[in-house]
């Protein structure tokens with residue numbers, strides 16, 4: 429007997445980093461879904477009519493207006509991936525990862541932890557076939573949780589971008605000369621919570637820290653250096 433193919437019940441809105449990666453993950457796990465983007469050329473209500481669960485993987489500020497502008501979404505189970513927002517009536521699942529343009533392997537996707545809102549559905553409730561680690565955060569703690577994510581994920585990139593630029597300018601060396609330095613820092617960071625701090629901050633060498641900060645006079649990063657010193661020494665006092 430010929431089997432009829434089950435209709436996909438997942439819909440995915442968006443074509444940015446999160447939508448591309450999560451779509452690839454679903455394809456690798458052979459979980460069917462339909463995709464819609466603003467450029468699809470068909471109305472969302474038509475493209476996603478038969479989808480019971482719709483993932484809104486669009487930028488945070490667009491979530492509420494998008495839901496308001498599409499009444500057909502009422503009666504669907506909606507999911508967003510924002511780490512900081514809590515949207516009434518929408519399941520929040522935050523993939524704890526920094527998606528880059530490079531594609532990941534199935535193994536990499538399966539390692540990503542998903543942080544759901546305590547008391548709400550988890551990733552497994554929405555996708556029973558996905559076995560990623562799942563944890564909960566209280567909705568009121570989401571803004572704090574996300575601030576931590578952004579500090580850890582974005583600040584080092586900003587600091588290293590600054591470093592590579594200025595290193596080449598003041599030494600004349602190519603950025604590649606600093607790569608072993610970066611590798612040693614990354615290897616240390618790879619130890620997780622037991623990463624070792626070295627340098628004047630580890631030695632609490634106030635004189636060097638003062639001179640470093642003074643040397644950054646006129647540089648937009650001088651207040652950043654001083655803020656780190658203040659935050660760190662207040663924490664360990």
Ligand SMILES: NC(=O)c1ccc[n+]([C@@H]2O[C@H](COP(=O)([O-])OP(=O)(O)OC[C@H]3O[C@@H](n4cnc5c(N)ncnc54)[C@H](OP(=O)(O)O)[C@@H]3O)[C@@H](O)[C@H]2O)c1
Nearest residue numbers: 442443444445446447466485486487488490509510526527
């Ligand atoms: N990127 C990450 O590493 C990451 C990690 C965890 C969670 N997230 C979350 O994932 C969600 C998507 O982020 P992203 O990084 O994928 O963003 P992104 O790469 O900037 O893509 C944003 C997407 O939103 C769409 N969009 C913007 N305004 C829209 C509107 N008014 N109507 C319909 N679509 C609209 C864009 O469509 P067009 O292409 O048509 O402009 C684009 O597809 C966010 O909630 C974010 O917090 C992202």
